[in-house]
Amino acid sequence: MRASTRIIAGIVAAVLIAAAVAAFAIVWRPAIAGIDPPDPQSFDAALVKRGRDLAAIGNCSDCHTPRGAKNFAGGLPVPTPFGTIFSTNITPDPETGIGRWSEAAFRRAMRSGVNREGQHLYPTFPYDHFTNVSDEDDRALYAFLMTRQPVRAAPRENQLSFPFNQRLAIAGWKLLFLRHDTYRPDPRQSAEWNRGAYLVEGLAHCGACHTPRNALGAERVSARFAGGDVDDWHAYAINEQSRSPVPWTADALFTYLREGWHPDHGTARGPMAKVVSNLSSVPASDVRAIAVYTASVSGTPTSGRTGPSEDALARAKKASQTNPVGASIYTAACASCHEGGRPLPYGGVDLGLSTAISSPDPRNLANIVLSGIDAVEGERSPIMPGFAASMNDDQVSALLNYLRARFSDQSAWTDLKKTIAEARRTQTVFLQTSPAPRNAPADPQQREKP
Amino acid sequence: MMTLKVNGREHQVDAEADTPLLYVLRDDLKLNAAKYGCGLGQCGSCTVIVDGKAVLSCVVPMVLLEGKQVTTLEGLGTIAEPAPIQRAFMEEQAAQCGYCIPGMMMRAQALLQKNSKPTDEQIRAELEPHLCRCGTHMRILRAVHRAARLMDTADVSPAANGSAR
Numbered sequence: 001m002r003a004s005t006r007i008i009a010g011i012v013a014a015v016l017i018a019a020a021v022a023a024f025a026i027v028w029r030p031a032i033a034g035i036d037p038p039d040p041q042s043f044d045a046a047l048v049k050r051g052r053d054l055a056a057i058g059n060c061s062d063c064h065t066p067r068g069a070k071n072f073a074g075g076l077p078v079p080t081p082f083g084t085i086f087s088t089n090i091t092p093d094p095e096t097g098i099g100r101w102s103e104a105a106f107r108r109a110m111r112s113g114v115n116r117e118g119q120h121l122y123p124t125f126p127y128d129h130f131t132n133v134s135d136e137d138d139r140a141l142y143a144f145l146m147t148r149q150p151v152r153a154a155p156r157e158n159q160l161s162f163p164f165n166q167r168l169a170i171a172g173w174k175l176l177f178l179r180h181d182t183y184r185p186d187p188r189q190s191a192e193w194n195r196g197a198y199l200v201e202g203l204a205h206c207g208a209c210h211t212p213r214n215a216l217g218a219e220r221v222s223a224r225f226a227g228g229d230v231d232d233w234h235a236y237a238i239n240e241q242s243r244s245p246v247p248w249t250a251d252a253l254f255t256y257l258r259e260g261w262h263p264d265h266g267t268a269r270g271p272m273a274k275v276v277s278n279l280s281s282v283p284a285s286d287v288r289a290i291a292v293y294t295a296s297v298s299g300t301p302t303s304g305r306t307g308p309s310e311d312a313l314a315r316a317k318k319a320s321q322t323n324p325v326g327a328s329i330y331t332a333a334c335a336s337c338h339e340g341g342r343p344l345p346y347g348g349v350d351l352g353l354s355t356a357i358s359s360p361d362p363r364n365l366a367n368i369v370l371s372g373i374d375a376v377e378g379e380r381s382p383i384m385p386g387f388a389a390s391m392n393d394d395q396v397s398a399l400l401n402y403l404r405a406r407f408s409d410q411s412a413w414t415d416l417k418k419t420i421a422e423a424r425r426t427q428t429v430f431l432q433t434s435p436a437p438r439n440a441p442a443d444p445q446q447r448e449k450p
Numbered sequence: 451m452m453t454l455k456v457n458g459r460e461h462q463v464d465a466e467a468d469t470p471l472l473y474v475l476r477d478d479l480k481l482n483a484a485k486y487g488c489g490l491g492q493c494g495s496c497t498v499i500v501d502g503k504a505v506l507s508c509v510v511p512m513v514l515l516e517g518k519q520v521t522t523l524e525g526l527g528t529i530a531e532p533a534p535i536q537r538a539f540m541e542e543q544a545a546q547c548g549y550c551i552p553g554m555m556m557r558a559q560a561l562l563q564k565n566s567k568p569t570d571e572q573i574r575a576e577l578e579p580h581l582c583r584c585g586t587h588m589r590i591l592r593a594v595h596r597a598a599r600l601m602d603t604a605d606v607s608p609a610a611n612g613s614a615r
Contacts, residue, residue, distance in 0.1 A: 336491075
């Protein structure tokens with residue numbers, strides 16, 4: 001009896017030790033020795049330039065350069081269902097940035113989400129996509145960042161509740177959701193398609209917004225590109241579930257991603273504006289590759305997405321009869337531009353082509369109606385007045401219901417009033433106290449327009 | 451027929467629900483300060499104040515105005531007794547052709563009603579929807595600052611008439 005008890009105790013102890021060792025192996029990451037910040041002159045200029053373009057494709061500045069802040073100095077609050085996470089300083093400041101990071105430390109952060117000190121990073125930093133970035137591209141990104149102006153800006157403390165404030169938890173998350181394999185080209189596809197796939201699935205991390213997330217904040221593999229959330233906006237489905245009334249083509253995507261608007265689809269605003277602004281400054285061939293790959297992802301449209309015109313006329317009549325207030329607002333406030341026949345970007349898109357109106361989520365439409373679209377200085381950009389000052393929530397609701405009934409074949413939105421109130425709360429403050437958002441390039445000195 | 455309150459007076463107007471406010475102001479009430487510029491809400495020259503907020507009257511249908519107080523430039527002051535904002539624009543000679551100026555003044559007025567000492571940045575941001583092709587922007591900026599000072603020292607402001615806070 002005693003001997004067998006001892007054996008069992010021994011086995012239990014061995015299992016516990018093995019489990020502890022395994023857990024330690026999963027959780028623990030060594031620090032990588034700090035280096036003296038490298039001399040910016042030591043980097044090859046062509047490599048830095050390539051890094052600049054890659055950083056623009058990666059949209060790094062969107063999170064790492066908050067509005068009005070110094071380039072790449074971090075501090076943007078990113079709200080998540082688990083609490084608020086602040087972006088970090090990725091300038092080469094030795095104390096508060098990544099000045100002491102070796103290239104190996106930078107690559108480890110990109111590949112496995114671990115900082116130089118060995119701490120696990122929250123997946124708000126989309127390393128689940130950056131695993132796909134090649135060594136050469138990581139080297140170029142490193143060269144670009146290490147040659148930026150160092151900014152002394154201490155990282156802000158994340159505001160997360162237990163257990164999410166434990167970085168151990170991230171190791172568990174990685175075990176469940178992080179795939180370490182890098183992108184492998186598909187030999188059956190063209191070089192351009194493969195280049196696009198490499199960028200979209202990797203550095204450009206399109207799925208971070210356009211793929212819905214599960215309860216633990218990981219992208220749902222089974223619903224790839226089926227539409228997701230970003231800030232107070234909906235990132236539309238870009239797979240076959242797209243509600244775009246006219247199917248996207250590679251050409252349309254190229255124009256949209258490059259210019260920020262397309263006559264068949266409307267304008268890129270909200271968080272997508274920054275993406276487009278960044279993409280307007282990188283080699284056209286890369287944007288073309290992204291467009292080619294994305295068009296293939298969106299596949300063949302499901303039937304019935306382009307409604308016959310007699311249906312449209314019947315819908316218009318019915319919508320006006322059932323919702324005269326919405327119809328009156330539309331006539332005076334919307335039709336003058338949207339039915340003016342003036343082409344984009346200065347005229348309004350034919351609302352029958354609007355994805356915002358046919359989308360299952362009304363947030364983007366509410367945001368745009370309330371805030372409008374500010375013209376961007378120095379650019380041939382779309383413009384629309386906001387209506388927050390002239391319409392109350394009931395009136396906006398009447399308008400949105402009218403637009404939905406007239407310009408889509410979808411059922412009415414539910415909870416519209418709540419969405420509008422929320423859009424007013426979050427957007428009007430932003431509108432009235434700050435200057436208009438700028439399409440800030442990744443590096444204002446090096447802006448290149450086609 | 452609907453009742454429209456403009457500059458403290460009630461008017462019975464015969465207009466469709468989808469008629470833009472600007473048309474009623476100019477054509478029916480003969481209040482011609484608000485100007486027709488683009489008709490698309492893109493230039494700002496039609497700006498008036500509704501319940502304390504600057505709105506583009508060319509894209510505001512009558513259906514939105516029930517129970518609201520509209521203030522036009524005529525409601526702020528007269529030639530004999532200009533309001534601080536009007537005095538300031540005259541004293542700074544901020545108008546050249548003058549077409550955009552009523553709209554500029556109305557949005558500046560709405561700004562000063564909620565922020566009596568705006569910074570240069572705030573004025574620039576607020577007036578951004580307004581186009582001026584003559585290029586008197588620097589004078590307009592100075593005029594808004596001057597109006598802020600005038601309002602600060604003025605004992606009675608005619609602007610209070612008809613404009614909700």
